[in-house]
Amino acid sequence: MAPSARPSGRRSRIESLSNPLIKRMRLLREKRHRRAEGLFLAEGLRIATEARETGILPQWLFATEEGAAHPLARALIDAALAHGGEVIDTTPAILSKLSGKDNAQTVVGIYAEPALGLADLDRTAAPIWLVAERLRDPGNLGTMLRTGDAVGAGGLILLDDSTDPYGVEAVRASMGAIFTQKLVQTRWEEFHVWLRAGPGQLVATWLGDDTLDYQAARYEAPTFILIGNESQGLPSAYAAAADLRVKMPMMGKADSLNAAVAAAVMAYEVLNQRRGV
CATH class of the missing domain: 3.40.1280.10 (SPOUT methyltransferase, trefoil knot domain)
Incomplete structure (x- = not known):
């Protein structure tokens, strides 16, 4: 029997700060919620590209229109979708809420926290x-x-x-x-x-x-x-x-x-x- 294909991810758009996923991801700025979820937030295309080059891809990827247009971002989006991740097209205001910075980066990734001992x-x-x-x-x-x-x-x-x-x-x-x-x-x-x-x-x-x-x-x-x-x-x-x-x-x-x-x-x-x- 041939091995089953990896499920493809999905792409959607979120523009509301009251969206449940946005509220959930905002909480990752707090340690107790990171521990409970086993997830952490990394902002910026450079950091996300470093992760992709080591084989680590986000479970969720948030990107503005400007961010998604960059060639490195397109490669990141394709890789994330191919590995079952979810790509969310969104607004700069939402990325600011996620990162806690007024001048937020154009890409934010949500990654699984490694459980290394x-x-x-x-x-x-x-x-x-x-x-x-x-x-x-x-x-x-x-x-x-x-x-x-x-x-x-x-x-x-x-x-x-x-x-x-x-x-x-x-x-x-x-x-x-x-x-x-x-x-x-x-x-x-x-x-x-x-x-x-x-x-x-x-x-x-x-x-x-x-x-x-x-x-x-x-x-x-x-x-x-x-x-x-x-x-x-x-x-x-x-x-x-x-x-x-x-x-x-x-x-x-x-x-x-x-x-x-x-x-x-x-x-x-x-x-x-x-x-x-």
Whole structure:
């Protein structure tokens, strides 16, 4: 028997803010509704195209007339319909309501939230992994995802009570890297057990004693770069559990770097050492 064809999607038009689907999708700006639905919102043709190029397509795609006319949008619409998605032609006002921005993008996609755990990660698939502990700023989270994409990292592991990576601000800041990087949310205890069950060097950025200059240390693949909370840094117990504790020289009055900047500096140092191997 021949395999059944994938059901084709449908295309419709919505212009009313009181439409039930619009009301439902607007609620995705709130974390509890994202969790309940298992969905998140990503705005902009660039981000949606990044997702399509990795094989990820929206379940719902909202587009204005201007947005739908772009060649990349036409390709996205065709792919979404072919994979059973729903395309909704709509107005700029509705897209503003969905995204929460007055100057909304012309395309908004609604995607299924990946349900990844540590057991789903192949630690040997990449030489670098980023790990962030209690990361609170969605802009920092998005920037870390972009950094991970840039250096060929496997993904980002969020520890403890970090900000929601699928919030609109974090997704926007990731510039599409939310779709190219593996992302797992877990607790320190589970992460530490998983890490020690296989290969992996844990490197903590740490301002305390017993640290190496970040360029003097030697990194072994896979390297897990551990970055602490923006205001409090890492708990001492987490730093003590690392294989290496490193710090970057601070020549001015500031005593530490922004968390996302520190992650980028560390990731590129590890990348540079790996390029020399």
